[in-house]
Amino acid sequence: MQQNPVLRVCISCRKTYDRKDLLKITKDHKQGIMLQKGMGRSAYICKSKKCYSDSKIKKKLQKALKTFLEPEFVEIFEKEITSFNNYPH
Numbered sequence: 464m465q466q467n468p469v470l471r472v473c474i475s476c477r478k479t480y481d482r483k484d485l486l487k488i489t490k491d492h493k494q495g496i497m498l499q500k501g502m503g504r505s506a507y508i509c510k511s512k513k514c515y516s517d518s519k520i521k522k523k524l525q526k527a528l529k530t531f532l533e534p535e536f537v538e539i540f541e542k543e544i545t546s547f548n549n550y551p552h
């Protein structure tokens with residue numbers, strides 16, 4: 464039986480990818496912004512450097528998640544996506 468991949472759209476380039484290849488950013492109801500986990504409104508971003516290092520990415524995320532992101536968020540986010548990219552999967 465073939466398993467259909469779960470497809471999601473990158474909020475930066477608007478391309479469709481397999482869920483596994485995207486970094487998920489969630490505005491959790493209780494814990495606030497979480498990466499790869501949490502329940503709530505979510506946005507996805509692909510591994511392309513063009514996308515995650517986009518200067519407008521924070522604004523795009525804020526719009527997608529309908530929330531305000533702390534300035535530190537971008538730093539944490541960049542670290543997370545860098546390790547995510549280096550992780551073989």
Ligand SMILES: [Zn+2]
Nearest residue numbers: 473476509514
């Ligand atoms: Zn992208």
